[in-house]
Amino acid sequence: MPQIAQLTADNWYLASQLFWLLVIFASVYVVIGRGMLPKIEATVDARDRKVAGDLAAAKSAHAAADALEESYRQKNDAARADAQRVVTEAKDAAARDAEKRLAVIDAELAQKLASAEQEISAARTSAMAEVESVAAEAATDLVAKLSGVTVEQADAQQAVKAVIRG
Amino acid sequence: MAAESGKIDPMHQFEVAPIGSGFDLGGQEIMFTNSALWMAVAAILLAVFMIGGMKRQLVPGRWQAAVEGFTNFIAGMTTQSIGSEGRKYTPYVFSLFMFILFCNLVGMLPLGVFGLHPFTATSHLAVTGVLALLSFSIVLIVGFWKHGLHFFSLFVPQGTPKVMLPLIVPIEFFSFMIRPFSLALRLFVAMTAGHLLLKVLSSFVISGFNADTLWLGSIVSVLSFTLMIGITALELLVAGIQAYVFALLTSLYINDAVNLH
Numbered sequence: 001m002p003q004i005a006q007l008t009a010d011n012w013y014l015a016s017q018l019f020w021l022l023v024i025f026a027s028v029y030v031v032i033g034r035g036m037l038p039k040i041e042a043t044v045d046a047r048d049r050k051v052a053g054d055l056a057a058a059k060s061a062h063a064a065a066d067a068l069e070e071s072y073r074q075k076n077d078a079a080r081a082d083a084q085r086v087v088t089e090a091k092d093a094a095a096r097d098a099e100k101r102l103a104v105i106d107a108e109l110a111q112k113l114a115s116a117e118q119e120i121s122a123a124r125t126s127a128m129a130e131v132e133s134v135a136a137e138a139a140t141d142l143v144a145k146l147s148g149v150t151v152e153q154a155d156a157q158q159a160v161k162a163v164i165r166g
Numbered sequence: 167m168a169a170e171s172g173k174i175d176p177m178h179q180f181e182v183a184p185i186g187s188g189f190d191l192g193g194q195e196i197m198f199t200n201s202a203l204w205m206a207v208a209a210i211l212l213a214v215f216m217i218g219g220m221k222r223q224l225v226p227g228r229w230q231a232a233v234e235g236f237t238n239f240i241a242g243m244t245t246q247s248i249g250s251e252g253r254k255y256t257p258y259v260f261s262l263f264m265f266i267l268f269c270n271l272v273g274m275l276p277l278g279v280f281g282l283h284p285f286t287a288t289s290h291l292a293v294t295g296v297l298a299l300l301s302f303s304i305v306l307i308v309g310f311w312k313h314g315l316h317f318f319s320l321f322v323p324q325g326t327p328k329v330m331l332p333l334i335v336p337i338e339f340f341s342f343m344i345r346p347f348s349l350a351l352r353l354f355v356a357m358t359a360g361h362l363l364l365k366v367l368s369s370f371v372i373s374g375f376n377a378d379t380l381w382l383g384s385i386v387s388v389l390s391f392t393l394m395i396g397i398t399a400l401e402l403l404v405a406g407i408q409a410y411v412f413a414l415l416t417s418l419y420i421n422d423a424v425n426l427h
Contacts, residue, residue: 002180003291003358013182013201014292015194020202021293024209025300028265033257036216040237041256043222050224 128164135160174372176365180289180358201293204285208268215268236264240413247417248424255420258304262297263413269293270357270405274398288408289357291350298350301416305345309423320426349415356408360401367394 006014136156143151188197219233226234240260244252266288273286287293309317321338322331370390377383 001177002182003289003354006182006290006292012195013184013197013199015191016184016188016197016199017182017201017290017292018296019191019196020198020205021287021296024202024205025261025265025297028209028212029258029261032213032216032264033261036213036220037237037257037260039222040216040219040234041241044234044238047224047226 132157132160132164135164174365174369176362176369179283179285179361179365182285182290200283200285201287201290204272205269205287205293207284208265208272208287211272212264212268236260243414244417244420247414248421251424252417252421255304255417259413259417259420262301262416263409266297266353266412267406267409270409271402273357273361274401274405286357286361288353289361291354294350294353295346297353297412298346301349301419302346304416305419305423308420309426312424313426317423317426320422345415345419349412353408353412356404360397360404363397364394364401367391367397 005011006017136153136159139160140151140153140156143149143156182199182201184197184199185203186198188195190196216233218229219237221227221230223230237256237260240263241253241256244256244259246252248255269286269288273284273289275284277284309320313319321335321342323334323338326334367390371387371394374383374385374387374390377386
């Protein structure tokens with residue numbers, strides 16, 4: 001068995017094998033273990049850091065978006081409430097305005113009605129007075145034609161008044 | 167493989183043969199061997215694999231993702247078993263894991279078809295032993311460096327009754343000292359046994375077809391070949407698992423040294 005045979009004292013290849021093993025393994029350790037491995041690990045670490053950083057950035061962006069949405073919603077709600085208030089106020093104002101105008105028109109109409117009634121009653125009294133005087137004249141004429149008695153204007157008027165007024 | 171007088175020697179694949187001339191180092195002649203060649207091949211393939219993962223893109227391609235999968239795997243293993251200090255030991259554990267894995271896998275390459283015979287360096291106890299001793303010395307150095315003589319409290323599990331100490335401490339000490347051997351033997355035995363089994367089965371395939379009674383030999387050959395396919399898949403699994411076990415145990419032992427239980 002060559003593996004065991006080389007462990008005996010007078011073996012020619014044990015020393016060569018150990019020498020080359022040490023040389024080759026040492027160069028593997030120096031070149032690959034110490035030279036290349038840290039660079040690859042650095043790449044991996046950089047990638048891990050980048051991924052973690054990107055994830056954190058995405059998280060904070062998400063939170064910012066949420067906050068923005070929340071503030072937008074609040075503003076929206078406030079604006080809506082404001083609009084509602086303005087509309088109500090305008091409605092109230094319009095209603096009040098209409099009421100006021102209606103009241104003014106009502107008052108005007110009432111005034112017109114009153115003056116018209118007044119005119120009518122004035123016209124009626126004056127008409128009445130004319131009727132009385134006409135009736136008195138007619139009565140005087142009638143009396144004069146029928147009896148030939150001349151009645152005083154004033155008496156005739158009084159008598160007519162008494163008949164008309166009841 | 168080398169069939170001398172028609173026999174197939176399953177141990178031949180573990181023979182070390184010199185390639186080219188050697189040089190002298192402190193009275194010992196150092197030769198470049200097939201073992202060294204295939205270790206170098208594994209190291210170069212590993213380097214090529216790693217360079218493919220060095221594009222350092224933010225969004226990794228397939229190759230880069232594969233390399234980063236390996237580095238993350240080992241980094242996760244060290245940080246999980248050692249804790250926050252584990253990152254310091256990642257380069258060593260990573261080199262160990264990848265080197266063993268590539269040596270195991272290179273040894274499984276079916277290059278024998280082209281006349282190239284891959285040598286599985288990890289099937290040699292000397293190689294696995296050196297790697298295990300490296301891990302063990304790191305444990306010792308880190309342990310004594312960080313904790314000084316307090317490191318010996320590793321042999322006294324928490325809550326041991328004083329009466330039991332004379333019994334427990336030798337057991338703990340023994341299990342601690344056996345670690346490099348178990349570490350080295352596990353990998354060496356797994357790789358050797360697997361390769362032996364494959365070689366023996368493949369020799370059955372060949373000698374079955376060469377048998378005098380061809381129909382019986384053919385049955386043996388076909389059965390052996392079917393079995394070989396399964397065992398080859400199993401061996402690929404073992405190649406990964408043994409590298410993983412070696413690295414995992416190393417990081418667990420380093421955890422003992424860093425955190426003392």
